[in-house]
Amino acid sequence: MTWVEFPYAALGAMACWAGGSVLSVMQGRNGSLKAPGLLLMLSGTAVITGFLVLFWAGIDRPPLRTLGETRLWYAVLIPLVGFLVEYRWKIGWLKYYCVVLASFFLAINLLYPDVYDKSLMPALQSGWFIPHVVVYLVGYVLLAASSAAAWHNIFRKKGGDRQNVHSLSHHLAVLGFVFLSFGLVFGALWAKEAWGHYWTWDPKETWALISWLGYLGYLHLYSMNVEKQRLQWYLALAFLVLLVCWFGVNYLPSAANSVHSYQSS
Amino acid sequence: MSAHGVRGTAVSGSFRESVLFSVLIVFAGLVIEATTGGRGISLPQWPGNGIALALFFAGIVGTALSFREKRFVAWLGGIPLGISLIMALALLSFIGGVLPQEEGSGPLWARMMRLNGMFSSWPFALTVIFFLVNLGLSLVWKTVPFRFANLQFILFHAGFWIALSCGLVGAADLQRVIIPLYEGRSTSRGYDTVSKSTLDLPFSLHLEDFEMKQYSPQLALYDPGRDRLVPDDLQHVQDIAEGFGISWDTLSVRVERFLPHAMLDGAGEPVAADSAAGVPYVRVSGTSGRQSFSGWISTGSPFEAPAFISVGERLIVLVPGSPKKYRSSVIVRRGAESEGTPAVLEVNRPVDVMGWKLYQMGYDEKAGRWSTLSLVEGVRDPWLPFVYIGFFMILAGNALFFWKGMKKTRVL
Numbered sequence: 001m002t003w004v005e006f007p008y009a010a011l012g013a014m015a016c017w018a019g020g021s022v023l024s025v026m027q028g029r030n031g032s033l034k035a036p037g038l039l040l041m042l043s044g045t046a047v048i049t050g051f052l053v054l055f056w057a058g059i060d061r062p063p064l065r066t067l068g069e070t071r072l073w074y075a076v077l078i079p080l081v082g083f084l085v086e087y088r089w090k091i092g093w094l095k096y097y098c099v100v101l102a103s104f105f106l107a108i109n110l111l112y113p114d115v116y117d118k119s120l121m122p123a124l125q126s127g128w129f130i131p132h133v134v135v136y137l138v139g140y141v142l143l144a145a146s147s148a149a150a151w152h153n154i155f156r157k158k159g160g161d162r163q164n165v166h167s168l169s170h171h172l173a174v175l176g177f178v179f180l181s182f183g184l185v186f187g188a189l190w191a192k193e194a195w196g197h198y199w200t201w202d203p204k205e206t207w208a209l210i211s212w213l214g215y216l217g218y219l220h221l222y223s224m225n226v227e228k229q230r231l232q233w234y235l236a237l238a239f240l241v242l243l244v245c246w247f248g249v250n251y252l253p254s255a256a257n258s259v260h261s262y263q264s265s
Numbered sequence: 266m267s268a269h270g271v272r273g274t275a276v277s278g279s280f281r282e283s284v285l286f287s288v289l290i291v292f293a294g295l296v297i298e299a300t301t302g303g304r305g306i307s308l309p310q311w312p313g314n315g316i317a318l319a320l321f322f323a324g325i326v327g328t329a330l331s332f333r334e335k336r337f338v339a340w341l342g343g344i345p346l347g348i349s350l351i352m353a354l355a356l357l358s359f360i361g362g363v364l365p366q367e368e369g370s371g372p373l374w375a376r377m378m379r380l381n382g383m384f385s386s387w388p389f390a391l392t393v394i395f396f397l398v399n400l401g402l403s404l405v406w407k408t409v410p411f412r413f414a415n416l417q418f419i420l421f422h423a424g425f426w427i428a429l430s431c432g433l434v435g436a437a438d439l440q441r442v443i444i445p446l447y448e449g450r451s452t453s454r455g456y457d458t459v460s461k462s463t464l465d466l467p468f469s470l471h472l473e474d475f476e477m478k479q480y481s482p483q484l485a486l487y488d489p490g491r492d493r494l495v496p497d498d499l500q501h502v503q504d505i506a507e508g509f510g511i512s513w514d515t516l517s518v519r520v521e522r523f524l525p526h527a528m529l530d531g532a533g534e535p536v537a538a539d540s541a542a543g544v545p546y547v548r549v550s551g552t553s554g555r556q557s558f559s560g561w562i563s564t565g566s567p568f569e570a571p572a573f574i575s576v577g578e579r580l581i582v583l584v585p586g587s588p589k590k591y592r593s594s595v596i597v598r599r600g601a602e603s604e605g606t607p608a609v610l611e612v613n614r615p616v617d618v619m620g621w622k623l624y625q626m627g628y629d630e631k632a633g634r635w636s637t638l639s640l641v642e643g644v645r646d647p648w649l650p651f652v653y654i655g656f657f658m659i660l661a662g663n664a665l666f667f668w669k670g671m672k673k674t675r676v677l
Binding site: 118120122123125174177178181182192194195196198203210214217220221223224 | 354359362366504587589591613642644649652653666
């Protein structure tokens with residue numbers, strides 16, 4: 001499969017997520033629509049995952065090179081976090097935020113189609129390529145879910161089990177931070193093998209450091225008993241820094257000489 | 266869970282002091298830059314940097330152990346100051362991550378404050394110094410006396426301290442040279458781009474062969490008026506094969522024959538040739554509106570002009586494929602050795618020679634795969650083992666943090 005078939009898969013997945021969300025939200029007291037709703041949402045993820053697998057087979061290289069390809073991974077992984085959180089902790093609302101985020105990234109790919117390109121430049125032909133990018137992807141997915149949980153906490157009505165929902169955004173941030181750290185160090189080790197130095201203050205590296213410092217600051221604020229509701233704002237907004245690091249960097253004046261510009265030129 | 270017993274109102278009070286202090290050191294750094302013309306900070310080389318770091322470390326350990334009860338020292342190693350300095354570092358990195366970091370770039374006022382060289386500027390250096398003090402003090406307090414429960418804290422914070430301090434201080438001893446190699450010739454000299462001087466290396470390199478593999482060439486439509494390639498209807502980057510079709514609006518093109526390596530015979534017809542001498546030739550046919558056309562196109566080479574087909578004001582061209590792999594086969598002679606050892610330099614596969622790491626860096630891009638020049642980069646970084654120890658301690662600390670987090674959230 002190629003980007004040519006992508007719109008069908010993307011729109012199919014989005015339709016399943018939307019339909020499933022409507023059914024799940026409408027489930028009455030007896031919960032009769034719960035199973036079909038969840039099934040439909042899972043089908044959406046199955047559709048886009050299937051596309052990713054066939055796409056990978058079609059291009060003969062890991063589809064982790066362009067921003068469009070990483071957005072595709074995002075759309076596959078982030079609803080999975082929502083489903084896992086519901087399965088493990090019986091918190092059902094996170095999955096709605098997750099499918100909205102996933103649809104958002106698919107929509108960007110629909111509006112700005114990627115060029116179908118099989119080539120992988122020598123700098124990316126390394127054993128570090130997959131661990132570095134996958135670890136970062138998982139980190140970003142967890143932190144996106146953490147941000148979604150934080151936005152939920154900010155706007156939800158007062159009452160309920162606050163401690164529990166605050167914990168969700170916090171634990172997702174802790175796990176996300178761990179992956180971010182691994183991604184950062186793996187990137188440094190790879191950079192040493194590929195470019196001769198582990199840290200060159202390339203704009204992407206600098207932004208990776210800024211986002212890492214941002215979450216490092218959060219963890220220390222959390223350890224100081226700062227009011228948890230205020231920290232939800234921090235987590236909600238911290239993800240914006242990650243978005244700059246992920247694809248905003250390309251639009252900054254500093255990006256002219258970045259070695260991380262793997263978009264097709 | 267506060268590490269140093271600062272809680273409640275004392276916390277908000279010390280937070281204010283901490284933020285104010287961080288702002289002041291950044292401001293002091295900017296003042297130093299402005300008054301010295303934005304020259305930045307330059308660190309001493311070995312052994313000066315090693316002695317300075319050892320004294321700095323000893324000072325932190327001594328202060329932490331002797332003055333732990335002093336309120337000022339407790340504050341200096343406390344979390345509020347740590348957070349303020351993390352934010353200051355993030356803010357300075359933000360400036361360095363937005364503005365181009367090149368010598369001479371940006372407006373005069375930005376150059377005066379060295380905003381175009383943020384990571385070797387005084388505001389950054391002062392912030393890092395106090396950050397290392399803060400991190401170091403809290404680390405000593407968590408380490409002495411040692412408790413196994415603090416292992417994750419110690420690994421992460423000590424790793425960060427070691428990687429940050431050795432990385433920054435060791436940068437003064439980092440040497441990077443470019444070694445231009447020509448096929449059939451030897452050299453033992455490298456060019457240092459920072460000091461703009463030539464350096465004699467303790468070894469010599471003889472380039473036997475530079476070799477490059479490319480991806481398939483690409484059919485493309487070139488618009489000379491706008492000097493750009495026009496994307497085709499499917500936005501494909503294609504694999505050229507006989508029978509392959511591609512279209513742009515009313516223009517459609519089909520590949521009749523594809524010769525990956527060919528050269529022109531006496532009659533001007535392409536015939537298959539060996540891969541070293543030949544260039545890709547593609548015979549295409551197609552229609553543009555009602556007009557039909559056919560002919561050979563080729564990528565050309567440094568020895569041969571490319572062939573293309575004009576369609577109206579645009580040209581159907583064959584773009585050379587991007588480099589897939591390139592490598593230099595070299596003979597390395599260490600010191601006065603007469604017999605050398607063969608080695609292959611490839612991107613992502615550096616070779617170690619006498620404390621130097623050698624990287625395949627580039628080639629003559631105009632000549633492409635016919636390049637007889639190979640650019641090799643030599644890097645010597647004696648502090649690297651310490652930085653890596655720091656990195657692995659950070660990872661170990663994080664792995665423990667992950668394990669604890671998973672336990673806490675009852676995932677495992």
